[in-house]
Amino acid sequence: MRILFSTVKDIGHVTPLVPYARRLRDLGHEVRVATSADEGAVAALKEAGLAHAAFDGPAPDQLQAVMKRVDELKGEEAIAFGFREGFAGVAARAAMPKLQQTIREFRPDLVVRESAEFASLVAAEAADVPQVGVAVYCSEYESWIAAQVTGAVDQLRTLVGLSPDNGHAQRSQRTFTSFPPSFDRGPPLPDRPPSFRVAPEISPRHTASALQPDWMPAGDKPxxxxxxxxxxxxxxxxxxxxxxxxxxxxxxxxxxxxxxxxxxxxxxxxxxxxxxxxxxxxxxxxxxxxxxxxxxxxxxxxxxxxxxxxxxxxxxxxxxxxxxxxxxxxxxxxxxxxxxxxxxxxxxxxxxxxxxxxxxxxxxxxxxxxxxxxxxxxxxxxxxxxxxxxxx
Structure with a gap:
């Protein structure tokens, strides 16, 4: 089986996908991770032993224009603009051509995307490839994002020949999350299936030794x-x-x-x-x-x-x-x-x-x-x- 993962370049978005990709690779499936050629993202994939499928990022002047406006706005308005015009806008449009090429050449059986990577949401559907999501945000924020980017995603859909769907594909996507049920706040999305909850993978907890590490200050204070x-x-x-x-x-x-x-x-x-x-x-x-x-x-x-x-x-x-x-x-x-x-x-x-x-x-x-x-x-x-x- 061939599985294509897709993510924005930020390490906080790449990292949640790595355990899934590595486990599938270890089971003998062919795995690639699509993201931009950012030095940090590429290094993280190399360290995990995962194949990288590069796509383009936005031109520097486009990204600077988005960030300038984000800096000028405040609070939720700034973040909404960043998702709408950044992640679902200039970043997704820049990623789309090479991502579509990767899908054509790699012919994945499944696309796995994370919450802020929107080009694959559209490209997979256009290629009739099933897809699932890995949530990098809690449910309250996932729902909020979906509402902010509906128009931008519909524009992406139009670019690849799909009809606007008012956010249905994103809301109805099967999602894997490491957030617990007690973190589910706010109303659920009306057409979203229940999330598959995955326990966070953490390294075995070390036992404190009598020899304190260099960074540990001496004393008995908390x-x-x-x-x-x-x-x-x-x-x-x-x-x-x-x-x-x-x-x-x-x-x-x-x-x-x-x-x-x-x-x-x-x-x-x-x-x-x-x-x-x-x-x-x-x-x-x-x-x-x-x-x-x-x-x-x-x-x-x-x-x-x-x-x-x-x-x-x-x-x-x-x-x-x-x-x-x-x-x-x-x-x-x-x-x-x-x-x-x-x-x-x-x-x-x-x-x-x-x-x-x-x-x-x-x-x-x-x-x-x-x-x-x-x-x-x-x-x-x-x-x-x-x-x-x-x-x-």
Whole structure:
């Protein structure tokens, strides 16, 4: 069987597809992953041993025009514009020709797309190839996105000779998700079948040893893992994001804790300002090495970091900035696994951290959510379901 995966270049979108693609490849199926020739995406696929089928990205001036407008707008209006004119607009139109060529030459039995890659949604239907989706967002945000991009997707459909369908193909697509039922907030899409829930795959939790790692500060204070690594590609562009780092450092610096801050590869250390004595800064430390020590995790609520943290039963403080992060923050708090702070105020963030560190109910909520995630279908059952869809 031949399976074509399709994704935008961002690592947070590529990564959720990798376990599916790798497992199918290991079972002897022929797998390719279509995405643009971005250095980070290509490196991630190479590391996973997955074949890459390149498609084009938008011209720099087109992308700059979209990002300029996103910067000028605010809140949901900015994100809606970015999805409509960026992901479902210039990016999808640029990807379409080579993606259609790949489908013609590779002749996949199935196309698997992630939530922000829209060219394959249309190209697969035009080629009469069945398709499924892997959700990189929680259900509230998936529903919201579908409503924002209906017109843009209908334009794509017209480009390849399909009739507009007012979003039906996207809403009715069979979807695989690693978000738990307790994260399902807001009304469901009327014509969407139930999602197939797949337990997040996490590395085995290390056992804390008597020999502490270099990044672990000495002492017996509560240990916070503060991670903004999911902001790597944005941090260098946005003063708002750089300021968020500084506010978080101010909040953590005021508390009787010790903390590790990971910044990702882009954020210059000098942009952080004064680093408190109780904070250690690193570009990256594998999360599995940190979690045995962590009393809580402070993050902005990117799906990958949030799900892997909650899968380990660790409570969270979520300080969202944009995209799906506010929806994730609301869901985590509603599930009782942490607190959300929507105002970027150091005192309010510090108060939330104190509450999460001392609340037995929140810690119990995080552990309950970890059990819920662990009870979902294992990856091998998801793969069997995918194979059965092709058979049907």
């Amino acid at each position: 240990f916070l893992f503060v991670t903004f690594v999911t902001f790597g590609t944005v941090a260098g562009r946005s003063e708002r994001v750089r300021n968020a780092y500084r506010i978080l450092l101010e909040a953590v610096g005021s508390l009787p804790v010790k903390a590790l801050l990971t910044t990702g590869p882009v954020m210059p250390r000098e942009e952080l300002g004064v680093i408190p004595d109780n904070v250690r800064v690193e570009k990256f430390v594998p999360q599995v090495e940190i979690m045995p020590y962590a009393s809580a995790v402070v993050c902005h609520g990117g799906s990958g970091t949030l799900l892997s943290t909650l899968a380990m039963g660790c409570p969270v403080v979520v300080v969202p900035l944009f995209a799906d992060q506010p929806a994730n923050a609301r869901a985590a708090e509603a599930a009782g696994a942490g607190l959300a702070v929507f105002t970027h105020d150091a005192d309010e963030i510090a108060t939330a951290i104190r509450a999460v560190l001392t609340s037995e109910s929140i810690r119990a909520g995080a552990q309950k959510l970890a059990a819920e995630l662990a009870s979902m279908h294992p990856m091998n059952e998801a793969i069997a379901e995918i194979i059965s869809i092709v058979g049907k």
